[in-house]
Amino acid sequence: MNIAVPIKFVPDLVEEMEIDSSTGKLDRTFMRLVPNELDEHALEQALILKERHGGTVAVITLDTGDVDEALFTAVAKGADRAIKIAGEGYAEGVTSHACADLLAEALKDGSFDLILAGTQAVDDLDGSVGALLAAKLGIPYVGYATKVVEAGGKVVATKEYPGGLLAEIEVSTPAVIGIQAAEKPPRYVVTSLVMDAMKKAKIDEAEGAAAGLEGAAEITGMRPPEAGKGAEMIDGDANAVAEKLVGILKEKGVL
Amino acid sequence: MIQVESADQFLKQVSGSVAEGERIRLCIQCGSCSGVCPFGLWMEFPPQAIIASLRAGELKPLLDTDSIWLCVSCYACTNVCPAKIPLTPGLLSSVKAEKLMKSSVPTELQDALVNARKYGNTVGESPRKRADWTADFTVEVPILAKTKKPVDVLWYVGDYPSYHARVQQVTRATAKIFKALGVSFGILGPEEQSDGDVFHLAGERGLFELLASKNAKTFEKYEFKEIVTTDPHAYNTFKHEYPKLGYHFPVRHYAQFLHAHLNRLRSLMKNKLEARVAYHDPCGLGRANDNHIYQEPREIIEAIPGAELVEMGHNRTTSICCGGGGGGMWLDGFAWEKAGTRTSEWRILEAVAAGAQILAVACPYETPRFDDAVKSTNHAKDIVVKDIAELVADALQG
Ligand code: SF4
Numbered sequence: 199m200n201i202a203v204p205i206k207f208v209p210d211l212v213e214e215m216e217i218d219s220s221t222g223k224l225d226r227t228f229m230r231l232v233p234n235e236l237d238e239h240a241l242e243q244a245l246i247l248k249e250r251h252g253g254t255v256a257v258i259t260l261d262t263g264d265v266d267e268a269l270f271t272a273v274a275k276g277a278d279r280a281i282k283i284a285g286e287g288y289a290e291g292v293t294s295h296a297c298a299d300l301l302a303e304a305l306k307d308g309s310f311d312l313i314l315a316g317t318q319a320v321d322d323l324d325g326s327v328g329a330l331l332a333a334k335l336g337i338p339y340v341g342y343a344t345k346v347v348e349a350g351g352k353v354v355a356t357k358e359y360p361g362g363l364l365a366e367i368e369v370s371t372p373a374v375i376g377i378q379a380a381e382k383p384p385r386y387v388v389t390s391l392v393m394d395a396m397k398k399a400k401i402d403e404a405e406g407a408a409a410g411l412e413g414a415a416e417i418t419g420m421r422p423p424e425a426g427k428g429a430e431m432i433d434g435d436a437n438a439v440a441e442k443l444v445g446i447l448k449e450k451g452v453l
Numbered sequence: 454m455i456q457v458e459s460a461d462q463f464l465k466q467v468s469g470s471v472a473e474g475e476r477i478r479l480c481i482q483c484g485s486c487s488g489v490c491p492f493g494l495w496m497e498f499p500p501q502a503i504i505a506s507l508r509a510g511e512l513k514p515l516l517d518t519d520s521i522w523l524c525v526s527c528y529a530c531t532n533v534c535p536a537k538i539p540l541t542p543g544l545l546s547s548v549k550a551e552k553l554m555k556s557s558v559p560t561e562l563q564d565a566l567v568n569a570r571k572y573g574n575t576v577g578e579s580p581r582k583r584a585d586w587t588a589d590f591t592v593e594v595p596i597l598a599k600t601k602k603p604v605d606v607l608w609y610v611g612d613y614p615s616y617h618a619r620v621q622q623v624t625r626a627t628a629k630i631f632k633a634l635g636v637s638f639g640i641l642g643p644e645e646q647s648d649g650d651v652f653h654l655a656g657e658r659g660l661f662e663l664l665a666s667k668n669a670k671t672f673e674k675y676e677f678k679e680i681v682t683t684d685p686h687a688y689n690t691f692k693h694e695y696p697k698l699g700y701h702f703p704v705r706h707y708a709q710f711l712h713a714h715l716n717r718l719r720s721l722m723k724n725k726l727e728a729r730v731a732y733h734d735p736c737g738l739g740r741a742n743d744n745h746i747y748q749e750p751r752e753i754i755e756a757i758p759g760a761e762l763v764e765m766g767h768n769r770t771t772s773i774c775c776g777g778g779g780g781g782m783w784l785d786g787f788a789w790e791k792a793g794t795r796t797s798e799w800r801i802l803e804a805v806a807a808g809a810q811i812l813a814v815a816c817p818y819e820t821p822r823f824d825d826a827v828k829s830t831n832h833a834k835d836i837v838v839k840d841i842a843e844l845v846a847d848a849l850q851g
């Protein structure tokens with residue numbers, strides 16, 4: 199099976215998020231971008247399927263900046279191709295609708311049997327790219343999958359429902375599956391293989407249309423979450439905090 | 454590096470992986486290595502058994518188990534081997550390298566490796582915050598990129614000393630001592646990266662080389678007479694491994710540096726300690742590469758007014774690893790699951806048995822590890838853990 203894995207780049211939470219007061223949007227000065235965690239799981243699931251049944255894996259991303267290293271890392275892990283789509287306005291972030299449009303355009307030639315995408319991304323928790331992409335390509339979509347098995351030209355996705363309910367859903371290919379978690383955590387790849395990929399592999403570059411804003415929710419403002427009422431914040435050094443905590447736990451009868 | 458297919462091929466790879474590596478052929482199967490290994494009992498293949506398996510042409514069973522990740526690269530086996538086989542840097546890190554090539558690594562350690570590659574530190578913090586410990590601090594700590602002035606000492610601080618709340622106390626103590634001695638020093642702050650020593654021993658050679666090249670490039674930008682490190686791992690790797698990559702920088706661990714200034718320190722240390730102190734020899738200053746820095750830390754302790762040095766049963770070459778080396782720092786859950794014991798706890802019990810009221814350390818992994826072990830062995834009333842730098846700083850007048 200030939201599998202495509204779209205990867206979205208999201209702000210790395212290792213840097214403090216700050217809001218630019220002049221634009222009301224996230225300040226991107228020191229922002230690092232990293233692959234969305236669930237997309238890393240989608241890649242892992244794709245690599246597992248390739249190891250089991252053969253086929254190819256291609257990773258594809260919109261060039262929102264600093265994407266090369268992650269693409270080479272994917273190649274070092276076992277992806278056969280890396281594709282990046284560059285276009286106007288991508289660096290400021292691309293809405294889910296625009297993202298689905300651009301991916302659909304790039305993937306519409308039908309050379310992929312399966313598209314595995316993270317179910318949602320941590321930046322907007324929108325969770326709609328996979329479904330929109332499937333709709334635009336006119337193929338089935340199953341989201342929140344924790345397992346994907348290939349069976350006689352079709353795939354069976356195990357989908358998670360709230361309350362621990364699991365469903366096995368069979369879909370014909372091509373299809374888009376939204377991955378909630380791979381069968382096992384994303385693998386490690388040694389640095390020497392990443393370096394090799396940087397030297398030897400090449401990233402296929404494509405031009406994409408300008409990112410549109412249609413269908414997207416409009417962001418009217420941003421602010422850090424406020425501390426809720428019932429929460430008591432305990433300040434002080436570690437010893438003082440620990441002492442206070444023990445006191446509270448005793449008072450509540452936990453200890 | 455290609456993935457090895459046969460035991461024979463692997464033996465060749467081990468032989469070529471390190472100086473004197475071919476001595477592996479001289480193994481007499483005495484078993485001393487496995488016997489002295491703190492985790493030998495729980496490893497499916499302790500060093501002697503690895504060699505036996507390879508000689509029998511069996512590679513797969515060896516690589517199918519993950520118990521190699523119990524190895525904390527403590528050099529105890531290397532130290533006792535009568536055939537003088539470089540087991541720790543050669544054989545054991547080669548087995549780990551093979552496991553890594555197969556992506557077979559406990560997730561705890563994987564996170565640290567990914568962090569080091571991404572951020573240049575194992576703790577997964579922003580590199581921009583690396584010098585945050587200097588904020589609101591009484592001692593001025595110059596950052597070389599800002600001052601652009603030549604210094605005598607480039608102080609390589611390290612990951613834990615920069616970021617870990619407990620170890621930052623040691624870092625600040627070190628800065629106070631430098632100030633008291635009037636040392637001309639500077640740090641790299643955000644430009645500093647993990648030294649890479651533990652990754653080298655954990656079989657992630659590519660990551661080690663990447664970090665080493667970044668650090669070397671940064672060192673070359675500045676004018677200094679020597680590097681002084683807070684971390685024995687950094688000392689060990691700057692002294693023995695960086696030169697193999699063509700990066701030559703004079704380096705001392707701070708215990709050596711303070712020892713060289715002992716006369717001055719003696720005149721400055723006026724506050725009395727009045728306590729029995731046991732010193733824990735870190736592997737990086739002791740057995741690793743026969744560094745054998747045993748005397749200097751002890752003499753510093755003895756110079757502290759009122760301090761009485763006592764010895765634990767295992768000391769100097771027989772010291773027991775705190776459990777943090779070779780990636781062990783990020784394998785606590787794994788080691789506990791496999792072995793159900795912690796070497797840091799053995800050490801606390803030993804120190805208490807020796808009558809020590811203070812366990813003195815000289816490695817940034819050790820303060821948090823032993824602090825935890827003091828609590829988990831229920832000895833918080835009997836003993837405290839202090840870095841030598843803290844003991845010296847506390848003894849300074851004022
Ligand atoms: S101590 Fe040395 S000679 Fe003895 S079994 Fe171990 S590796 Fe072989």
Ligand code: SF4
Nearest residue numbers: 490524525527528530
């Ligand atoms: S280096 Fe230490 S932990 Fe590793 S095998 Fe040798 S004795 Fe055991």
